[in-house]
Amino acid sequence: MDRHRSRSPTTSSHHHYSPNRRGGDNRRRNHCDGAQFRPSNHHLHQSSSTPRQTPPRSQTLSTRREVYERDFPLYKQPVEVGCFSLDSQRRFFNDSRQMRYYVEPERSPSFDLRDGYRERYVKRDENVKEKLDHILRWIVANRSKLKSKLTTNASCPLDFDFVTWRGHLTKLLTTPYETREGWLLAVTRFNGTLYISEVETEAACRERENRPERNKEMMYWGYKFEQYMCADSTNSTPDPSGVVNTNEAFCTVVQTRLTDHKLLFSGEVDCRDRDPGAPPPPACYMELKTSAEICTPKQRSNFHRFKLLKWWAQSFLPGVPRVVAGFRDHDGTVVSVETFQISKISQVIKNEYNCWKPTVCMNFCCDFLSFVKREATEDNPSVVYLFSWEPHNDVTYSVHRDSRYSFLPDWYIKEITRSPE
Ligand code: 0WD
Ligand code: CA
Numbered sequence: 001m002d003r004h005r006s007r008s009p010t011t012s013s014h015h016h017y018s019p020n021r022r023g024g025d026n027r028r029r030n031h032c033d034g035a036q037f038r039p040s041n042h043h044l045h046q047s048s049s050t051p052r053q054t055p056p057r058s059q060t061l062s063t064r065r066e067v068y069e070r071d072f073p074l075y076k077q078p079v080e081v082g083c084f085s086l087d088s089q090r091r092f093f094n095d096s097r098q099m100r101y102y103v104e105p106e107r108s109p110s111f112d113l114r115d116g117y118r119e120r121y122v123k124r125d126e127n128v129k130e131k132l133d134h135i136l137r138w139i140v141a142n143r144s145k146l147k148s149k150l151t152t153n154a155s156c157p158l159d160f161d162f163v164t165w166r167g168h169l170t171k172l173l174t175t176p177y178e179t180r181e182g183w184l185l186a187v188t189r190f191n192g193t194l195y196i197s198e199v200e201t202e203a204a205c206r207e208r209e210n211r212p213e214r215n216k217e218m219m220y221w222g223y224k225f226e227q228y229m230c231a232d233s234t235n236s237t238p239d240p241s242g243v244v245n246t247n248e249a250f251c252t253v254v255q256t257r258l259t260d261h262k263l264l265f266s267g268e269v270d271c272r273d274r275d276p277g278a279p280p281p282p283a284c285y286m287e288l289k290t291s292a293e294i295c296t297p298k299q300r301s302n303f304h305r306f307k308l309l310k311w312w313a314q315s316f317l318p319g320v321p322r323v324v325a326g327f328r329d330h331d332g333t334v335v336s337v338e339t340f341q342i343s344k345i346s347q348v349i350k351n352e353y354n355c356w357k358p359t360v361c362m363n364f365c366c367d368f369l370s371f372v373k374r375e376a377t378e379d380n381p382s383v384v385y386l387f388s389w390e391p392h393n394d395v396t397y398s399v400h401r402d403s404r405y406s407f408l409p410d411w412y413i414k415e416i417t418r419s420p421e
Helices: 133-141 166-177 202-209 213-229 297-316 342-348 358-375 410-417
Strands: 079-086 162-165 183-190 193-199 249-258 261-268 271-273 285-292 322-328 334-341 383-389 396-401
Touching: 079 133, 133 162, 133 249, 133 261, 133 410, 162 166, 166 183, 166 193, 166 261, 166 297, 166 358, 193 358, 213 285, 213 322, 249 358, 261 358, 285 297, 297 322, 297 342, 297 358, 334 342, 358 383
Parallel strands: 162 193, 162 261, 285 322
Antiparallel strands: 079 249, 183 193, 183 383, 249 261, 271 285, 322 334, 383 396
């Protein structure tokens, strides 16, 4: 693929904000610790009068699908600008030491995903909220190579509009089709760049703390599948007798543009093609997934409508071209393995009635980023604009100063503020 061309047949999108069509209930509890999140009402649901020819401005953003049915927006081919690794103790390294290599399995391998759950599983501590820290570390370590050619002055050290995790963008892409889980995204404008970091909702926190044992074990199955499929070097083979440690991660850092939004984000990559002749990253990367085996037309339809949406969104963003899926039975045995090309997923789902559309996902994300740019105007590392969404409602936000939502660490602020060498 031509790396400099846009990724889809496109026209430049003219976006406007949709008027607030549905009122939202803003009184939701959002934290497990019992603290109450109430968007401050003074700036919500007020459509200010606007000059002629500008669409009416709203301080909420619609998530209705029909609003986002237009031409696919410009999304530049993502370019890898670096990577980092997190080791078995979650320590950061500015290199690819945790890279793993894909080893093609048999078609029906009968991997036992339950093996090692009790004895050889080291689980990352989910109570530790890392926010954007690893990405910020990577930025500081690679600051000189990131500096734009045009802006070499200290006041604008980063040539990006947004810095975030890929996973947060995935949530945005799937929002118009999400009916179960809401989200909270904290946004801080600092030195001209908007940083987006997720805040766990109260519902998600409760769910995590009350996770049934069966679900806990099934979360392990995904990691165990990776162990069956990946080797630590190009010339070794997978070692299913080893420990599964979910602290370990290899993350790519990519740069791209969605219409006029310059993005820098990082995402965890499961493995790469081990063939030395494979294309350069991110085209050689592969995403691994497990899913329940499909036995009925209803199960196939649900797989297309819900699973493939999430898989597509997650891999399309960083330009990862393939997802390898292990289909498992009820007892956690992989019964078949199938590769999905991300570029062909829209074909696979085409015959599904009332199905999701990539253009709706991308246009919503684009309009959300425009909404953030327009509303999060105060450039201050201790100010957080907290964007909030619950299914069947519009996106709303509230503003918080020096609160528990502030997420840019002092070491980062200091490092970015200091005048360059
Ligand atoms: O603080 C937070 N709320 C989050 C932190 C949410 C999501 C991710 N993270 C961090 C972690 O440092 C993690 O290493 O991001 C890294 C992964 O980022 P991502 O690639 O942007 O996240 P996502 O696309 O949601 O998940 C990719 C993989 C998952 O694989 P599957 O196949 O299940 O989608 O990263 C893992 C998981 O293996 N993962 C996480 N690892 C650590 N912490 C987390 C998490 N919270 N969520 C998913
Ligand atoms: Ca995966």
